[in-house]
Amino acid sequence: xxxxxxxxxxxxxxxxxxxxxxxxxxxxxxxxxxxxxxxxxxxxxxxxxxxxxxxxxxxxxxxxxxxxxxxxxxxxxxxxxxxxxxxxxxxxxxxxxxxxxxxxxxxxxxxxxxxxxxxxxxxxxxxxxxxxxxxxxxxxxxxxxxxxxxxxxxxxxxxxxxxxxxxxxxxxxxxxxxxxxxxxxxxxxxxxxxxxxxxxxxxxxxxxxxxxxxxxxxxxxxxxxxxxxxxxxxxxxxxxxxxxxxxxxxxxxxxxxxxxxxxxxxxxxxxxxxxxxxxxxxxxxxxxxxxxxxxxxxxxxxxxxxxxxxxxxxxxxxxxxxxxxxxxxxxxxxxxxxxxxxxxxxxxxxxxxxxxxx
Numbered sequence: 001x002x003x004x005x006x007x008x009x010x011x012x013x014x015x016x017x018x019x020x021x022x023x024x025x026x027x028x029x030x031x032x033x034x035x036x037x038x039x040x041x042x043x044x045x046x047x048x049x050x051x052x053x054x055x056x057x058x059x060x061x062x063x064x065x066x067x068x069x070x071x072x073x074x075x076x077x078x079x080x081x082x083x084x085x086x087x088x089x090x091x092x093x094x095x096x097x098x099x100x101x102x103x104x105x106x107x108x109x110x111x112x113x114x115x116x117x118x119x120x121x122x123x124x125x126x127x128x129x130x131x132x133x134x135x136x137x138x139x140x141x142x143x144x145x146x147x148x149x150x151x152x153x154x155x156x157x158x159x160x161x162x163x164x165x166x167x168x169x170x171x172x173x174x175x176x177x178x179x180x181x182x183x184x185x186x187x188x189x190x191x192x193x194x195x196x197x198x199x200x201x202x203x204x205x206x207x208x209x210x211x212x213x214x215x216x217x218x219x220x221x222x223x224x225x226x227x228x229x230x231x232x233x234x235x236x237x238x239x240x241x242x243x244x245x246x247x248x249x250x251x252x253x254x255x256x257x258x259x260x261x262x263x264x265x266x267x268x269x270x271x272x273x274x275x276x277x278x279x280x281x282x283x284x285x286x287x288x289x290x291x292x293x294x295x296x297x298x299x300x301x302x303x304x305x306x307x308x309x310x311x312x313x314x315x316x317x318x319x320x321x322x323x324x325x326x327x328x329x330x331x332x333x334x335x336x337x338x339x340x341x342x343x344x345x346x347x348x349x350x351x352x353x354x355x356x357x358x
Contacts, residue, residue: 007064007128008329008346010044012052014337016330021064024124024132026077031133033071033089036147038126039320039345040336041068041155042181046273048121049333057109061122066346067093069119069126069133070141070150080135088141090150090306091126092158092299094118095137106298108137126151127329127346139302144310147351148323152186152316152343153306155296159270160186160245161305162297167243167266169194176200176232176241178224178257179248179271180208182343185319187245187270188217193312196243200235202228202256203248207340215318224248224256232260240265249274261289268292320345323356331357 002023009017026032044065047058054060069091076085083089096108097115108116117123124132141150160183169175175196177187180203191199201218203209204225212218220235222228233240240262246254249271258278261267267289269276278284284291297305309316321342324332329346336344347356 005129006326007124008066008326009062010048010052010060010065012048014049014334016333018327018329021128023130026075026132028077028079029135030077031073031080031083031135031138032075033069033091033131033133034074035069035071035126035129035131035348037070037151037345037347037351038066039068039148039151039156039343040332042183043272044120045333045337049337057118058121063120063122064124064128065120066125066127067118067120068151068154068156069093069131070147070154071131083135083138083140088143088147088150090139090141090154090302091119091131091133092137092139092302093120093125093154094296095123095134098136106300108299109296127326129326129348139299139306142306142310145306146315146317148317148320148345148347149309149315151345152319153302153309156183156343157186157190157316158297158302158305159183159294160190162301163187163245163268163270163292163294164190164194165301166292166294167245167268169196169243171195171197173242174198174200174236176202176244176257176260178202178244178246178253179250180205180212180221181247181339182319183270184247185212185215185217185342186316187247188212189314189316189319192217193314198235200232200241205340211321211342224253228256229259236262242266245270247271251276258283258289258291263287264289266290266292268294270294319343323347323351323353325352325356325358328357
């Protein structure tokens with residue numbers, strides 16, 4: 001094996017740069033993963049590819065990009081306790097300090113220690129041929145799931161599952177999903193798998209609505225406009241939805257999610273960024289509604305999600321509409337930035353399919 005590998009970096013100004021770098025060696029408690037699939041997240045586009053933020057949890061520190069990695073362990077450092085060479089794995093994309101209260105809950109995403117480093121942000125991520133990871137950040141990927149399934153679980157599906165678990169989904173529920181980008185599509189797929197009575201999807205982009213229909217993820221879908229609230233109420237007998245999910249990150253989308261929830265309903269905000277303005281008394285207080293905020297997930301719930309995805313017989317990979325090899329990562333990021341496709345994946349080896357852009 002050569003000691004060099006190709007890797008992608010995001011210098012800002014909507015560009016991707018490929019570099020040749022050293023393949024790292026795993027130390028104590030670390031593994032070297034041969035990358036198989038790494039999907040592109042909306043936060044990569046929003047906070048690095050375009051804006052290039054340099055502070056806080058989204059502070060990109062000129063590392064190999066990509067925080068949705070899945071691959072196979074090809075070299076193990078000393079001191080491993082569970083995983084071994086040959087294991088197929090998903091990487092929980094934030095490596096926390098491990099000893100704060102948040103980390104002990106499994107929420108490394110919420111770790112505020114200076115030792116916290118997220119893959120693809122403050123430490124090298126998944127858009128390279130190999131990835132150095134800590135054993136404590138790994139989730140085992142069963143043989144029945146593809147590596148691209150695993151990449152989807154690493155961030156998008158894990159994030160959605162956490163939000164849906166907070167509000168609870170059952171066969172009693174009509175569920176409204178606002179925003180049908182990759183996260184919203186994942187919310188529709190998981191809500192159906194969790195038994196929702198009906199799933200309603202809205203977006204301002206017609207291509208996303210059509211994709212949701214083509215994939216069979218929604219029972220009703222339409223453009224989010226001035227009539228959207230009335231349409232939701234009409235579908236639900238004038239009551240609104242028991243559960244609503246905002247994946248838009250937009251003030252009008254969030255207002256719809258709040259107002260389309262029925263009395264005693266539950267709403268979760270998953271979409272990042274933006275603002276929201278609403279009227280507390282008529283919008284939530286008088287109707288006894290509850291709004292939750294949800295950020296990524298914890299690692300034990302990600303393990304639980306992997307198990308349930310197998311039992312439900314669904315494949316997150318089905319929401320990937322475009323695949324690119326690493327050499328064409330720039331095209332993949334540009335397509336994702338347009339906001340009209342499903343999920344975009346950078347794939348390697350056996351994950352390359354006839355429709356992969358090579």
